[in-house]
Amino acid sequence: MLKRLCIHVCMTLSALFVTPIWAQGTTYPTKPITLIVPYAPGGSTDITARLIAEHLSKRLGQQVLAENRAGAGGNIGANAVAQAAPDGYTLLMAPSSLVANISLYKSLPYDFRKDLEPISRIAMVPNVLVIGADSKINTFAEFIAAAKVAKPPLNYGSAGSGSSQHLAGALFANTINIEMGHIPYKGGAPALVDLMGGRLDVVFAPLVEVLPFIQGKKLKALAVTTPMRSPALPDVPTVAETFPGFDITLWNSIMTRAGTPPEIITKLHQAIQEVLAQPDVLQTLRSQGSNPSGNTPSDFKALIAQEVPKWAQIIKL
Numbered sequence: 395m396l397k398r399l400c401i402h403v404c405m406t407l408s409a410l411f412v413t414p415i416w417a418q419g420t421t422y423p424t425k426p427i428t429l430i431v432p433y434a435p436g437g438s439t440d441i442t443a444r445l446i447a448e449h450l451s452k453r454l455g456q457q458v459l460a461e462n463r464a465g466a467g468g469n470i471g472a473n474a475v476a477q478a479a480p481d482g483y484t485l486l487m488a489p490s491s492l493v494a495n496i497s498l499y500k501s502l503p504y505d506f507r508k509d510l511e512p513i514s515r516i517a518m519v520p521n522v523l524v525i526g527a528d529s530k531i532n533t534f535a536e537f538i539a540a541a542k543v544a545k546p547p548l549n550y551g552s553a554g555s556g557s558s559q560h561l562a563g564a565l566f567a568n569t570i571n572i573e574m575g576h577i578p579y580k581g582g583a584p585a586l587v588d589l590m591g592g593r594l595d596v597v598f599a600p601l602v603e604v605l606p607f608i609q610g611k612k613l614k615a616l617a618v619t620t621p622m623r624s625p626a627l628p629d630v631p632t633v634a635e636t637f638p639g640f641d642i643t644l645w646n647s648i649m650t651r652a653g654t655p656p657e658i659i660t661k662l663h664q665a666i667q668e669v670l671a672q673p674d675v676l677q678t679l680r681s682q683g684s685n686p687s688g689n690t691p692s693d694f695k696a697l698i699a700q701e702v703p704k705w706a707q708i709i710k711l
Contacts, residue, residue: 422482422658423456429485429648432471432492434464434581437553438519438602442646442684443487446516446666449675453665460487464581467556468492469502476504480653482662486510488649490705491558493698497706498556507702510649512694513659514666517684519644520620521562521598522627524613526589534617534631537596541572548595549575551585559585561708562598562619562642568711569637589613600644601626601683619643626683645687647694663691 427450431443440462447458463471472492478484488510496506504510523537531537541548552559555578567574577594579585582603588594590612597604598619605626607613617633618624619642633640648666650659669675670688679686689697 422661423454425483426457426459427454427483427485429458429460429487430471430475431460431462431487432464432468432489433462433553434583435462437582438600438644438682438684439487439489439646441602441682442516442679445675445678446487446648446669449669449672450665453668454661458485467495467498467554469495469499469504472506472510473502473504475649475651476509478651480651480655482650482654482658484651485513485662486649488647489558490643490645490701491556493701494556494558494561494705494709496702497709507698509652511652511654511659512691512698513648513650513662514670514691515645515647515687515689515694515697516666516670517646517679517686518620519646519684520601520618520624521558521642521644522601522604522608522615522619522624522630523566523596523598523617523633524589524604524608524615525596526592526594527612527614528592529614531616532614534633534636537616538570538636541570541574544595547573547575549577550596550598551577551579551588551594552597553582553585554578554580556709557582558600558642558644559598561705563596564711565640565642565708566598566633569633569640586613598642605683624683625680625685645697659691 429443429447431440433439443460447460450458463474468491475484475486531540550563585597589597608615615627615630617631619633621634621641623632667688670686676686
């Protein structure tokens with residue numbers, strides 16, 4: 395009798411310890427979710443985040459609120475998620491530039507690979523070499539020729555040191571063996587303002603940010619930085635068509651705090667894949683210049699492992 399009583403007590407206590415984790419996974423979410431965007435409003439990461447947040451809200455039955463926490467090349471926002479509770483209520487709209495930050499910054503307040511948990515990539519985005527609409531240059535070949543003889547050297551703007559615009563420009567200058575002046579801005583938008591105002595020569599901008607200006611004839615697109623041409627700009631060549639191997643492919647994704655229960659990761663992943671399968675979401679992303687490309691958490695981890703040395707090599711240039 396005593397033995398049976400002990401067994402019953404042990405089973406009851408075990409249930410008490412197990413139930414909260416199980417319940418969290420099955421009832422989640424029970425309150426609004428914050429999706430932190432580590433850049434200022436209006437950029438490509440922010441635009442995509444707000445689209446995904448809107449549709450995730452419908453799928454999850456709770457509001458997903460995009461919140462901008464810009465600064466330090468995205469590290470302020472990323473660190474906020476790395477310090478959040480591992481409960482699935484604080485997500486990060488993580489761009490590929492955060493992988494580059496691992497090599498760019500000597501010390502970070504968080505460990506990107508240990509403190510953050512991948513959920514799914516959202517989309518891949520090319521950078522596009524854009525110049526002012528008033529420029530006499532009309533082709534990529536003409537731009538290369540002009541860049542090689544320019545005195546003083548051409549200057550290019552970026553969203554800040556270590557941004558994809560900066561690294562794309564540095565890789566391009568190294569590829570054609572020229573000097574180019576780098577002018578960092580506090581975001582991509584002010585760089586584009588100066589480009590259209592004639593105060594910059596070129597920007598290697600995320601296509602999402604500049605496609606409306608290209609379509610509106612306010613900027614000229616000369617080349618994209620991905621290995622394949624963009625469906626949004628089928629007549630614009632890739633840099634790789636002239637310089638094989640040139641590749642600056644951006645991506646954005648959703649991550650959360652490491653240690654979040656697997657049940658919650660699974661639920662978020664499934665909801666994201668459902669959002670990415672919606673025809674209207676696909677159409678919106680493609681019309682903005684993105685290539686929708688969800689993946690599994692394990693595939694996402696493998697991608698990050700491949701990208702760390704790739705960006706490190708570019709940063710050394």
